[in-house]
Amino acid sequence: MKKTFLLGVGAQKAGTSWLYQQLKKSEDFANGFRKEYHIFDALTIKECKSFLTQTQKRCRRLLDSEFDTWSQSPDLKALTFYADTNNYFCYFEKLLNESDANLVADITPSYSGLSSETLSYIKKQFAKRGIDVKVIFIMREPINRLLSALKMHFRRKGLTIESEPIIKEMKLSIGKNWETLRSNYRETCSNIIDVFDEQQRCFCFYETMFSPGEMLRIFDFFGIDASCVDVEEMVNHTPGIIRIDKDSMKIFEENFTDRYNFVKSNFNGDIHDLWMMRIDEITAKTSTAAPKSVCNFWHPFRAIRELY
Template sequence: MTKTGSPDGPGVFLLGVGAQKAGTTWLHQQLHNRKDADFGVLKEYHVHDARTVPELARFRQVPMELRRPRSWVQPRTWLRQCFIRSPGLYYDYFTWLLRRPHRPGRKVCLTGDITPSYALLSADALGEIKRGFQQRGVPVRPVFLMRDPIERIISSQRMKLRKLGQRDAESEQAALRRRINKGRGLRSNYAQTLEALQQTFGLEECFIGLFETLFTPTSYANLCRFLEIPYLEPAWSEKVNVSATANPIPEQLLAQLGEQLAEDLRTVRRVLPNANLEQLWPTASRWCQT
């Protein structure tokens, strides 16, 4: 039986469903740089979340008027809007990336869309993606990377503050308090994502990985096997979107985050029973009371 990712197969589509701040940008960079991969013009296409998640409808709201040149959008934004309005074009585009003529000696067998907010997609939305590619003979390979849920939120908040030029402890703590007061948040629900993947693909047909082990030869080699591509040494030292600081987080805030995110730890312990989360997720293991 010919493997789908082999030189004689149709190639595969990597569906990256998050999580945010869990290594997705690094992963896209490593894979897109390969000669046997082509992810197109974007890393995050924001098509299926814009179409099906009400809270992310902003991605389909583009105020543009042909008579006002300053309102015109970039070609990439225009392409995204075409995909949102006509999803069939989305599936055709990635199928074309796999099958279009390339330079002599180059065979593309991997393409994909890594959009962290796809973690919010329902089983119905994931099923539509699966069927869209099945109709074109392209297998879908779902990839979901998770990170210590408390560390993930802290990292996300630090990235936002860094863009504003705010790196002091007072600003960071105030931002975390505001985040906690908003509740659990859209992207802090590993259980929801895992359940949707289970219903659509079965978790045994997905790559469920951890940010904390992603940057190791064993984990990365497992991912390459899952995607049916040869192992190539990635740029281990290449850091993307680094947002660490030395600012301490008050224990009260960590305890409040732990209370909100306990379900994440409980779910991942069930799904990955062999993972040493006490070692890999020390912050969540201490503060998430399960």
């Protein structure tokens, strides 16, 4: 079977960490030293330069540690990739050659902002080494995606997860480059289609990817068995349900109209309907009644994952 490099390009908070955890369980997958390498975003996207500078700072701190610590440092390895991207490609080539596995991966959500030129460069460099490249892009309803991202941010900062500050931060995020980078689904899909043939690309959706049929489709695309998958496993889960008032929700919906239109025009219409249901689930109601679960119809074998 041909050796394959899997390029995961997001979206952020769309199940990429969960997917990586499932891949790690497979004997057909050769796991590298991290899930997200952040090489090509840091080198080519202005909003992602900090991934390089942060790595450099951590490597400087290694000077105060023992040499054995240096040799084991993933940051030092990453720094060699930044210095010469040929080291990046050679690393994955070696990883495949030294194992019986057929698949390796770099699943970096902010790669959603990579240009078609950068994607083409990655594809060509692996092709020189006899390695096929496949790309997966997972989309998620953009309001829920942004909400989930900010909940995670609040959690990491030790802030209380409450509706008012979260909604305020969501409004401040609208139109910011860092947010657009992670939710411009039209641009990301277009760049992928420009570079990768149909059999080399997989578009899927967070709202349906945990169903048995969809998971089989995704892992068949990877070329590995799906028996390792645990759809009940929760990864990077941030507890806390946020309800968004109707006025604020209207602002968010208007901001993401182009995303909804893109999905409605280019993918199964059921996805658009699911997205509208997801929006309804997190919209504050005047009634005090508990919201109904409306998404179980697409996955009767499993309770709804946490809304965000």
